[in-house]
Amino acid sequence: MRLNHTIEKETKSRIRIVAEEMFATHGIGGVTTRALAEKAGANTAAVNYHFGGKDNLATEVFRDVAHRSTVRRLANLDRIETEARANNARPDLRTVIESFVDAYVNEDDPRTGLLLARLVLKHRVDPNEWTHAVVREELDRVAERYVAALADAAPELDPAEVHWRYHFMVGSILMTLSDDGPESRLQRLSGGLCKPADKRILRAQLVDFLTGAFLIGNQAGPDNDAYPEQAGGRSVDD
Amino acid sequence: MRLNHTIEKETKSRIRIVAEEMFATHGIGGVTTRALAEKAGANTAAVNYHFGGKDNLATEVFRDVAHRSTVRRLANLDRIETEARANNARPDLRTVIESFVDAYVNEDDPRTGLLLARLVLKHRVDPNEWTHAVVREELDRVAERYVAALADAAPELDPAEVHWRYHFMVGSILMTLSDDGPESRLQRLSGGLCKPADKRILRAQLVDFLTGAFLIGNQAGPDNDAYPEQAGGRSVDD
DNA sequence: GTGTGATTCAAACGCATGTTTAAATCAAAT
DNA sequence: ATTTGATTTAAACATGCGTTTGAATCACAC
Numbered sequence: 419m420r421l422n423h424t425i426e427k428e429t430k431s432r433i434r435i436v437a438e439e440m441f442a443t444h445g446i447g448g449v450t451t452r453a454l455a456e457k458a459g460a461n462t463a464a465v466n467y468h469f470g471g472k473d474n475l476a477t478e479v480f481r482d483v484a485h486r487s488t489v490r491r492l493a494n495l496d497r498i499e500t501e502a503r504a505n506n507a508r509p510d511l512r513t514v515i516e517s518f519v520d521a522y523v524n525e526d527d528p529r530t531g532l533l534l535a536r537l538v539l540k541h542r543v544d545p546n547e548w549t550h551a552v553v554r555e556e557l558d559r560v561a562e563r564y565v566a567a568l569a570d571a572a573p574e575l576d577p578a579e580v581h582w583r584y585h586f587m588v589g590s591i592l593m594t595l596s597d598d599g600p601e602s603r604l605q606r607l608s609g610g611l612c613k614p615a616d617k618r619i620l621r622a623q624l625v626d627f628l629t630g631a632f633l634i635g636n637q638a639g640p641d642n643d644a645y646p647e648q649a650g651g652r653s654v655d656d
Numbered sequence: 657m658r659l660n661h662t663i664e665k666e667t668k669s670r671i672r673i674v675a676e677e678m679f680a681t682h683g684i685g686g687v688t689t690r691a692l693a694e695k696a697g698a699n700t701a702a703v704n705y706h707f708g709g710k711d712n713l714a715t716e717v718f719r720d721v722a723h724r725s726t727v728r729r730l731a732n733l734d735r736i737e738t739e740a741r742a743n744n745a746r747p748d749l750r751t752v753i754e755s756f757v758d759a760y761v762n763e764d765d766p767r768t769g770l771l772l773a774r775l776v777l778k779h780r781v782d783p784n785e786w787t788h789a790v791v792r793e794e795l796d797r798v799a800e801r802y803v804a805a806l807a808d809a810a811p812e813l814d815p816a817e818v819h820w821r822y823h824f825m826v827g828s829i830l831m832t833l834s835d836d837g838p839e840s841r842l843q844r845l846s847g848g849l850c851k852p853a854d855k856r857i858l859r860a861q862l863v864d865f866l867t868g869a870f871l872i873g874n875q876a877g878p879d880n881d882a883y884p885e886q887a888g889g890r891s892v893d894d
Numbered sequence: 895g896t897g898t899g900a901t902t903c904a905a906a907c908g909c910a911t912g913t914t915t916a917a918a919t920c921a922a923a924t
Numbered sequence: 925a926t927t928t929g930a931t932t933t934a935a936a937c938a939t940g941c942g943t944t945t946g947a948a949t950c951a952c953a954c
Contacts, residue, residue, distance in 0.1 A: 464933090467931075467932080
């Protein structure tokens with residue numbers, strides 16, 4: 419085995435670090451083996467030599483990111499629930515939501531949330547062997563625990579409603595995170611009023627939005643089902 | 657010019673129809689020229705002959721879908737606002753949201769919403785010349801009009817907040833639509849409790865969720881900023 | 895029928911990308 | 925110095941894709 423104790427880091431480590439950085443910046447599909455190797459100062463073949471292929475590298479990177487976020491969120495939930503039990507109270511809805519959002523939107527570590535968004539969006543747009551594996555094996559646990567916590571914090575909602583709203587919540591968070599950068603649609607349409615890059619404000623806005631969304635009291639208005647008409651009037655036979 | 661009045665439709669039309677169908681089913685990146693041509697009973701070269709390339713075909717299909725939905729939504733908004741003015745009242749928040757959701761989630765035409773979701777998600781995951789053009793030229797108008805209508809219907813929110821929440825709303829709708837099919841994460845995690853394929857229920861759930869999300873009354877809880885700690889204990893110094 | 899322009903077709907092209915190969919290089923052990 | 929096994933390298937390979945080509949075919953006008 420090579421024991422290079424010189425200044426330069428091991429090639430494998432450099433590739434791993436550059437990969438995470440590039441996946442966050444350019445998205446998963448936007449990173450080629452060649453560009454990645456070049457930026458890491460390594461040969462193209464080194465990626466396959468050390469990781470056994472691009473997919474394995476991506477799996478490793480995203481499994482790690484997902485795992486870190488999962489551990490942190492489960493710990494947060496544990497703390498919140500323990501604290502609530504100590505007070506003989508239900509966990510506070512806003513607190514639960516805040517802790518969830520915090521894992522994605524955070525001034526200190528904007529990359530983790532962005533990477534998670536990239537992962538899940540890629541899994542949605544074109545699912546994969548490895549995206550499937552990472553999502554199931556790393557993210558499912560968090561979802562289940564949070565659904566339970568939300569059900570506990572919002573006891574007026576029945577179980578199905580909690581599931582629906584949890585997924586709506588994830589959707590709004592992920593789509594907003596993927597709207598980062600100077601090309602941001604939100605920033606453009608708001609005429610610069612909203613800056614998604616400011617994670618502090620983004621987080622506050624998300625928490626306000628989502629807390630309201632989980633509160634009950636949305637009795638159907640008088641004219642529900644007011645939009646049955648459809649463009650072109652297609653029939654319902656497909 | 658060829659004037660084929662026989663039973664079989666023109667090749668161009670067949671390609672166009674099959675393209676829309678396949679884009680909805682497999683996503684934009686999941687459709688190859690070859691597969692498309694085969695399913696349309698045409699030669700691979702026919703796609704380029706009739707449309708001048710895959711991108712042009714996609715542009716045409718999605719511009720059309722986006723345009724139809726835009727026209728319909730603007731008409732709906734007009735009607736709502738006219739009706740409100742006639743009653744000397746603000747437009748009803750729930751009604752506005754309902755009309756927005758309706759364009760994406762509808763029992764009669766599930767494909768339009770799915771296609772719109774595919775378009776915007778593709779634009780997010782890897783933006784393009786043509787996705788950019790279609791989004792800007794067909795969807796921006798709707799966004800602006802709806803932001804205005806929502807601001808009118810929820811006067812307690814200041815303009816920036818309305819923009820934020822509009823984009824959160826779009827996010828939850830699109831992510832949910834892209835979670836269709838038997839592989840649905842929502843369906844799996846809810847143990848079959850939620851069926852995204854049932855557009856009727858999906859729409860009702862979305863409207864409930866979003867109406868709550870646009871209501872004010874989310875004063876920050878007692879322990880706001882309760883999650884400054886970050887994995888590794890980073891500080892909040894930016 | 896013949897000519898004409900539009901359309902269809904099988905085949906090939908060009909390109910980008912992930913991967914493999916086989917030789918060269920390196921660091922450490924002997 | 926030699927050997928050894930790990931690593932690095934340039935180059936080639938394999939594949940999937942959108943696209944182009946040039947000949948064949950078709951519907952129609954004359």
